[in-house]
Amino acid sequence: MEHAFGPLGADGVVHLRAGGTSLVVDTAGAGLPRVLHWGSDLGELSDSALVALRLSSIPQVVSSTVDRVVPLSLLPEQSRGWLGTPGVQGHRDGHDFSPAFVVDTPALDSLDGTVAHRLTVSGADADAGLGLTVELELTVSGLVRTRATLTNTSETTGYTLDAVLLALPVPTRAQEILDFTGRHLRERSPQRHAFTLGTHLREGRRGRTGADATLLLIAGAPGFSFETGEVWALHVAWSGNHRTLAERTPGGDGFLGGGELLLPGEGTLAPGAAYATPWVYGSWGRGLDEMAARFHGYLRSRAQHPVSPRPVVLNTWEAVYFHQDLGALTALADRAAEVGVERFVLDDGWFRHRRDDHAGLGDWYVDEVVWPDGLGPLVEHVRSAGMQFGLWVEPEMINVDSDLARKHPDWILATGNRLPPEARFQQVLDLANPAAYDHILERLDSLVREYAIDYLKWDHNRDLVEAGSTSHGRPGVHDQTLAVYRLIDELKARHPDLEIESCSSGGARADLGILERTDRIWASDCIDALERQQIQRWTGLLLPPELVGAHVGSPVSHSTGRAHTLTFRAGTALFGHLGVEWDLRRASPSDLAELAGWIALYKATRGLLHTGRVVHVDHPDPALLVHGVVAEDGSAGIYALVAIATSAWYPPGHVRLVGLDPDASYRLAPLEPATAVPSLGGHTPPPWWAVGVVLTGRVLAEVGVQAPNLLPDSLVLLAANRL
Numbered sequence: 001m002e003h004a005f006g007p008l009g010a011d012g013v014v015h016l017r018a019g020g021t022s023l024v025v026d027t028a029g030a031g032l033p034r035v036l037h038w039g040s041d042l043g044e045l046s047d048s049a050l051v052a053l054r055l056s057s058i059p060q061v062v063s064s065t066v067d068r069v070v071p072l073s074l075l076p077e078q079s080r081g082w083l084g085t086p087g088v089q090g091h092r093d094g095h096d097f098s099p100a101f102v103v104d105t106p107a108l109d110s111l112d113g114t115v116a117h118r119l120t121v122s123g124a125d126a127d128a129g130l131g132l133t134v135e136l137e138l139t140v141s142g143l144v145r146t147r148a149t150l151t152n153t154s155e156t157t158g159y160t161l162d163a164v165l166l167a168l169p170v171p172t173r174a175q176e177i178l179d180f181t182g183r184h185l186r187e188r189s190p191q192r193h194a195f196t197l198g199t200h201l202r203e204g205r206r207g208r209t210g211a212d213a214t215l216l217l218i219a220g221a222p223g224f225s226f227e228t229g230e231v232w233a234l235h236v237a238w239s240g241n242h243r244t245l246a247e248r249t250p251g252g253d254g255f256l257g258g259g260e261l262l263l264p265g266e267g268t269l270a271p272g273a274a275y276a277t278p279w280v281y282g283s284w285g286r287g288l289d290e291m292a293a294r295f296h297g298y299l300r301s302r303a304q305h306p307v308s309p310r311p312v313v314l315n316t317w318e319a320v321y322f323h324q325d326l327g328a329l330t331a332l333a334d335r336a337a338e339v340g341v342e343r344f345v346l347d348d349g350w351f352r353h354r355r356d357d358h359a360g361l362g363d364w365y366v367d368e369v370v371w372p373d374g375l376g377p378l379v380e381h382v383r384s385a386g387m388q389f390g391l392w393v394e395p396e397m398i399n400v401d402s403d404l405a406r407k408h409p410d411w412i413l414a415t416g417n418r419l420p421p422e423a424r425f426q427q428v429l430d431l432a433n434p435a436a437y438d439h440i441l442e443r444l445d446s447l448v449r450e451y452a453i454d455y456l457k458w459d460h461n462r463d464l465v466e467a468g469s470t471s472h473g474r475p476g477v478h479d480q481t482l483a484v485y486r487l488i489d490e491l492k493a494r495h496p497d498l499e500i501e502s503c504s505s506g507g508a509r510a511d512l513g514i515l516e517r518t519d520r521i522w523a524s525d526c527i528d529a530l531e532r533q534q535i536q537r538w539t540g541l542l543l544p545p546e547l548v549g550a551h552v553g554s555p556v557s558h559s560t561g562r563a564h565t566l567t568f569r570a571g572t573a574l575f576g577h578l579g580v581e582w583d584l585r586r587a588s589p590s591d592l593a594e595l596a597g598w599i600a601l602y603k604a605t606r607g608l609l610h611t612g613r614v615v616h617v618d619h620p621d622p623a624l625l626v627h628g629v630v631a632e633d634g635s636a637g638i639y640a641l642v643a644i645a646t647s648a649w650y651p652p653g654h655v656r657l658v659g660l661d662p663d664a665s666y667r668l669a670p671l672e673p674a675t676a677v678p679s680l681g682g683h684t685p686p687p688w689w690a691v692g693v694v695l696t697g698r699v700l701a702e703v704g705v706q707a708p709n710l711l712p713d714s715l716v717l718l719a720a721n722r723l
């Protein structure tokens with residue numbers, strides 16, 4: 001929280017420090033702020049050192065460019081000679097297309113709580129009739145975040161805003177990019193490539209975050225890994241269309257940038273109107289784990305972060321799909337309670353006309369045929385078994401085959417006198433239409449009130465295609481995104497204890513915009529443990545384990561057909577917010593007993609798993625993943641050794657276990673119930689396995705221990721406890 005100089009630093013050079021991050025910003029003059037350094041903590045710097053840092057950062061002017069140094073500001077401006085992607089793109093009937101903002105003296109606040117420092121700059125381009133406010137914050141955990149508000153200050157004419165993108169510079173040594181793509185059932189597929197000159201642009205045009213959204217755009221020193229190599233990462237906290245880019249110019253500037261992707265007309269600003277960007281977050285670290293820890297630290301520091309022990313969930317979807325009836329579900333609830341489940345979630349299929357996925361969305365009344373006595377008997381049964389009750393909803397959607405669509409066909413987002421192509425047989429309800437919004441709010445509010453619902457699984461199962469607003473005909477994705485945020489905020493205000501999960505055909509709505517107002521992200525509809533090892537590994541770069549739904553599925557995966565042991569399924573789900581999605585009525589008594597053991601382990605360890613530091617070992621054998629969670633105070637760590645393929649190494653050699661206190665001694669031992677080393681050849685594990693071993697954190701991280709030979713698709717757990 002310290003800056004050792006006047007409020008505006010040394011001749012306008014501001015040095016903000018928190019969470020191991022230094023952010024040095026040049027605010028001198030009337031131009032927009034320039035970030036001179038974003039990365040490792042530079043230590044205490046005197047005023048003269050800061051002025052020297054600025055001086056030594058100014059490049060020479062070379063031939064065939066503008067005759068002065070071109071600044072890379074938070075919103076780069078062509079008016080200053082910047083010819084890369086501009087920060088503000090827009091015009092007033094073809095005019096005022098290149099703003100030149102003149103800013104006032106910035107305000108610098110040091111704060112308590114989640115945010116350590118905030119720099120606020122306001123300015124205007126009087127000729128262009130635009131006003132601008134930019135906020136730049138450094139959180140206690142060392143995250144940088146920034147957003148801007150642009151105002152049309154003209155009293156007479158509208159302004160057409162096409163984009164507002166915020167840019168954070170990265171050093172030249174960031175030569176490699178890691179970003180993500182994905183699809184239904186396989187979210188967060190990593191892709192790595194060189195950070196070359198030019199623009200690497202990721203656009204999300206699906207009207208939701210998208211399974212293929214990059215989650216983070218990461219640039220770093222070539223070969224960076226979980227443990228090593230400096231990395232810088234950017235995330236756009238927005239659940240609608242968005243842009244994320246990495247750009248490098250021949251002039252030597254490299255930056256990560258992002259913002260909302262506005263569809264034609266969405267940025268039209270009437271006289272006096274303003275547009276606010278989403279927050280754009282940046283994190284750096286030495287290795288991906290340190291970068292991720294800054295996100296985790298920030299999320300955990302928020303007032304709304306769920307701190308009650310994350311209850312074990314039973315979700316009915318892969319257990320019964322649409323085949324709901326009271327007898328089946330009370331039997332399932334009984335099995336669930338017996339194994340230790342704490343929250344029972346009734347998935348899709350409970351409302352009017354919803355016998356399959358062709359009809360019913362929008363008719364948010366309990367189906368009188370399937371549930372002749374309402375949900376009351378099930379809810380009472382669940383509660384009397386000691387569990388919370390959760391319900392699936394998809395409030396933004398509507399089937400054409402629904403009473404709601406028959407009554408209000410004009411509430412569907414569409415354009416050109418036609419309906420968009422259906423996706424999963426459904427259309428999108430225009431929640432920016434006040435009548436539709438009020439109706440849905442009333443329905444959700446009534447249901448939550450009537451059944452004292454603890455938890456909503458809030459789904460969103462289609463992309464927005466040709467999403468024209470029902471009130472003005474222009475694209476409606478921006479307004480829809482804000483309306484959904486408003487709706488959740490209103491519902492939460494009315495029901496402060498209600499928890500909400502963000503689900504979108506699995507993990508297609510994982511972003512910090514939706515997470516400001518929800519309590520968990522469903523990472524993927526694929527609960528095949530082998531796939532989940534990868535999906536959770538990458539989703540975890542942004543989200544800590546307690547926010548990521550992870551379920552134990554059936555013995556044979558419904559989405560891949562692979563068969564996995566319960567140890568592999570449960571040992572994978574253990575590293576998230578654990579749930580069960582399996583028809584336990586069909587599970588054998590021994591399976592139920594084993595599952596109860598896993599749930600007991602989850603309950604015993606969630607205190608550590610949901611507050612500790614997530615670590616991944618850069619293990620050289622691609623067949624073996626090594627990851628874990630270490631208590632913040634270094635008192636303990638839990639690790640998983642996960643064989644995702646057969647290995648070329650036989651036996652597998654040493655595995656290092658990182659993150660513990662180097663100077664403390666730990667007793668390391670296999671952790672029940674994942675102690676048995678699966679083997680077909682009658683091998684015995686390495687000698688230390690049976691007796692445990694005491695080693696220092698340094699030895700564990702530098703030398704490691706011999707790993708047991710594992711069959712593919714199997715795992716073992718290790719616990720390290722400080723002596």
Ligand code: DGJ
Nearest residue numbers: 317347348503505506525
């Ligand atoms: C998609 C979700 O991701 C699933 O978990 C399930 O809730 C279905 N929708 C229900 O339609």
